Amino acid sequence: MSQFQNTSCLFRVYPNQTQEQKLLYSFLVSKRIWNDLLLQENRRREEGSAPTPCDLLRLQSKRYVVKEDCKGGDPIAYGEVGANLYRAIRRHLLAPNQCRYPKPKVIHATTGSYARSNEDGAISYQDGKLYLPYLEHLKIRGLSPIPFGARIISVVIRKKASGKYVASITYSVRAKAPDPASFTPVGKTVGLDYSPARLFVASDPDLQITKEEVAANRADVRKIKKTDSKIRSCTHLSNNQKKLRLKEGILMEKIANRRKDLIEKYSTKISKEYDAVFIEDIDVKEMADRHSPYRFGRIIAQSAWGLFIKRLSQKCKQRQKRLIKVSRYYPSSQLCSSCGYRQQIPLEKRIYTCPKCGLQISRDFNAALNIQKEGLRLLKTAH
Numbered sequence: 001m002s003q004f005q006n007t008s009c010l011f012r013v014y015p016n017q018t019q020e021q022k023l024l025y026s027f028l029v030s031k032r033i034w035n036d037l038l039l040q041e042n043r044r045r046e047e048g049s050a051p052t053p054c055d056l057l058r059l060q061s062k063r064y065v066v067k068e069d070c071k072g073g074d075p076i077a078y079g080e081v082g083a084n085l086y087r088a089i090r091r092h093l094l095a096p097n098q099c100r101y102p103k104p105k106v107i108h109a110t111t112g113s114y115a116r117s118n119e120d121g122a123i124s125y126q127d128g129k130l131y132l133p134y135l136e137h138l139k140i141r142g143l144s145p146i147p148f149g150a151r152i153i154s155v156v157i158r159k160k161a162s163g164k165y166v167a168s169i170t171y172s173v174r175a176k177a178p179d180p181a182s183f184t185p186v187g188k189t190v191g192l193d194y195s196p197a198r199l200f201v202a203s204d205p206d207l208q209i210t211k212e213e214v215a216a217n218r219a220d221v222r223k224i225k226k227t228d229s230k231i232r233s234c235t236h237l238s239n240n241q242k243k244l245r246l247k248e249g250i251l252m253e254k255i256a257n258r259r260k261d262l263i264e265k266y267s268t269k270i271s272k273e274y275d276a277v278f279i280e281d282i283d284v285k286e287m288a289d290r291h292s293p294y295r296f297g298r299i300i301a302q303s304a305w306g307l308f309i310k311r312l313s314q315k316c317k318q319r320q321k322r323l324i325k326v327s328r329y330y331p332s333s334q335l336c337s338s339c340g341y342r343q344q345i346p347l348e349k350r351i352y353t354c355p356k357c358g359l360q361i362s363r364d365f366n367a368a369l370n371i372q373k374e375g376l377r378l379l380k381t382a383h
């Protein structure tokens with residue numbers, strides 16, 4: 001049995017001088033299109049009319065390719081700007097509390113993005129070169145090359161604040177559907193409890209993120225805060241401010257890379273060493289929402305739990321291991337992992353003390369043990 005599966009991969013892009021100029025020009029035009037169309041949609045919104053349909057917005061943005069002050073470029077790529085605006089407005093209308101209404105783009109910002117769908121089949125990839133109409137053969141490098149026979153669906157090229165270019169390429173490949181009977185038998189298992197400060201706490205004492213790994217980013221976060229206050233005291237758009245912005249961008253990328261490394265390292269390790277992984281099924285979006293009672297917003301984003309779970313589930317699938325989610329209503333932090341006694345404990349209390357059996361362990365570790373217990377129970381009842 002086989003089916004098509006979509007995969008997105010990130011690549012570093014090395015544009016030559018001409019290509020870089022074309023990209024920068026396209027960023028600028030895309031921002032202009034976005035702002036123009038947004039203004040038009042804002043007017044419609046004030047009048048109480050529905051947003052312009054996606055296809056019409058796409059058509060309108062494609063027309064910019066012949067406008068006097070935006071001449072040249074790839075009409076299909078410009079069409080994506082309208083489509084993206086439509087999607088952003090729609091997301092807001094569907095969930096006003098979670099997705100903000102789109103904002104205008106800052107024209108003079110050094111960052112930008114260029115999206116191109118492969119609706120005409122013109123995009124291709126061969127030997128580390130990505131072919132895009134208008135930009136032509138771009139040199140790209142990534143951890144895993146696009147597999148032979150894959151069909152490219154879309155490409156998004158971004159310029160980051162650090163000055164680097166990256167491309168996110170979505171392609172579809174024929175994939176074998178996992179056969180439930182071929183899963184490895186369950187031997188070693190682990191429960192993971194989400195922790196805002198250290199990503200996760202595992203029920204296995206040998207599998208913990210070290211203090212050094214957690215502390216590595218703190219120094220850079222402090223540096224960013226310092227740079228940030230310097231940027232604010234600078235003259236707006238001065239050379240000094242641009243320099244500081246670049247410095248800040250490089251620091252941010254360093255932190256993001258370190259975080260990505262950590263996520264890749266632990267998702268690989270866990271999917272290799274354990275036969276079944278149990279996690280709490282928490283709603284990251286709900287927790288990130290400022291109106292939610294959790295109010296962890298920033299920290300959630302920083303520890304990137306969502307990305308971790310995504311990579312972990314992909315790797316478990318590849319290795320035919322089980323990843324089982326425990327209900328978010330399961331009281332993992334209230335139960336005693338030794339005797340099952342249940343009590344309410346306030347969030348600031350970091351040690352779990354059981355009045356019944358006298359157990360005294362870290363609150364997160366106790367929760368991880370409970371998640372493992374509940375996961376094993378679910379696994380048994382599923383058979």
Ligand SMILES: [Zn+2]
Binds near residue numbers: 337338340354355358
């Ligand atoms: Zn107890």
